[in-house]
Amino acid sequence: MVIMATETKSLQTTAEWVARNLPSETIIDVEGLNFYYGRERILHDISLSISGKGVTAIMGPSGCGKSTFLRTLNRMYELTPGARAEGRISFLGEDLFRIDSVALRREIGMVFQQPNPFPKSIYENIAYGPRVHGIRRRSQLNEIVEESLRRAALWDEVKDSLRKSAFSISGGQQQRLCIARALAVRPQVLLMDEPSSSLDPKASAQIEATARELSEELAVVIVTHNLQQAARVSDYVAVFMTGGELVEDGPTKKVFEQPEDPRVQDYLEGRFG
């Protein structure tokens, strides 16, 4: 019990460190979202507003549907046969399900659990998105590549090896390359699906720092099952529970210090999940 108390305390202090003053207008508004895979119901009546700036952490035990939730936001779930979403999601006031999915994904970028650079050079990885969207001029591409790598805090490490294969850099660098690649199409939202689960603590800390820095300009939604990470990185949290329910959400500090739902209390104290 003593150990538990200090654990909670350290979480609180890091949560305090997190508090920032960011404008908080909503960019994505989810209302009554249900998600089915075949006959199985994965998400139960989720309602959640996501702020246009700052980091929103989606936490919860494994199998609670947090990754599925993330994949509905950019409609990547549509690639899985048998997956179906019902409910209302508005993105900047528009019905997200009626926006062309290709156009939507330019606005809502994604970083995956495992670093997944293309088997191309570092430069070509970043230039891929802009090229697909019709940018041909070399000087413009060069600019975008540099800017994206700088925003992902990778420029200084790779600026002399842009022509090298993306596989030649470390796992943490590859993940930041994937962040830069997603940023190159200038999205307004960046979804991160457990982006540091395959990385060591140092690389993981770099990803977190990058996420916080980026969130001053865009919305970052990060899925994590790591409580400390959620406390360190996020401004807002949403806690999902097994069965696909959203049990509590709000500013990180508040949820960590005074959780309302007893299930969230248990979860935060490590008694569950």
Added chain:
Amino acid sequence: MSGFTRKIDNNYKVKTLSSSSLSWLRRRLDRGIFAVLGSISLIALGLIFFFIFREAIPLFYKVSVASFFGPTWLPTFDPPSYGALSMIAGSALVTVAALAVAVPVGLSAAAFIAEVAPGIMKDITKSIIEILAGIPSVVYGFFGLALLAPFLQTTFSLSTGRTALTAAIILSIMALPTIASLAEDALTAVPSSYREASLAMGATRWETMWRVTIPAAFSGLLGAVILGMGRAIGETMAVLMVAGNSPQITTSLLKPVRTLTAGIALEMGETPFGSTHYHALFSLGVLLLLITLAMNWTAEWFRGRMRRRHHG
């Protein structure tokens, strides 16, 4: 091992020793059986090589290597000449023309199966291609002889419908399953994380296929094309039936040609055992063997390179 078991107790030691020696025997036996079976194919290959080369080499006691690559193949004339160039050219012409059709069609079919087609269409296309692979070559030849040759003869008003073009068309259908199914393997072997990354960035499926999946599968696709080429060069019966078989050097697809395979099959039966002509046919066989081996190795190298790049 024995020092370790001695320390524990005697009962235990005896038990482990007897059971482990039994399983040791079994392992040896299993491995032995596989080793014997495996080496049979290796020995067979070695013997084939040995005998083909042994029967081929005596040709070069009588004829120079340069004249073996000469243009005139008149083995029954006096004096005879054993120039294989016309048949090499015939094989090359027919194969290139066949690939000109089979490569685009086969690769498109592979892309359709691997990237585009929904469930049922995918299964249907795949099974059609598998059926094509299972048709005996004599049936293809018969089809070419009975339908395609007369059609080409009237369309182009030729003296004979048995031409390089006829053979190329038939061969393109025969090489299609090889190219399509191996190319499909190459495309499906591309990790889906690449596709996801591309789609998540707002690329369309079409853009993803052209800019990510196909470049990532390139070595494998090249391997598929080369193996298809090997299939086309090695095919005998269908080509023998429809190519017209006149050993002439031409670039016109509308003239009869003779391929290396057809050359061997046509003359083998009427050649006295041990004659120079007989050795010349074996030399053609050596040539064919070397060409197909080189192709298989190149193809496997490309296919292996793709596996190493993405799953290393």
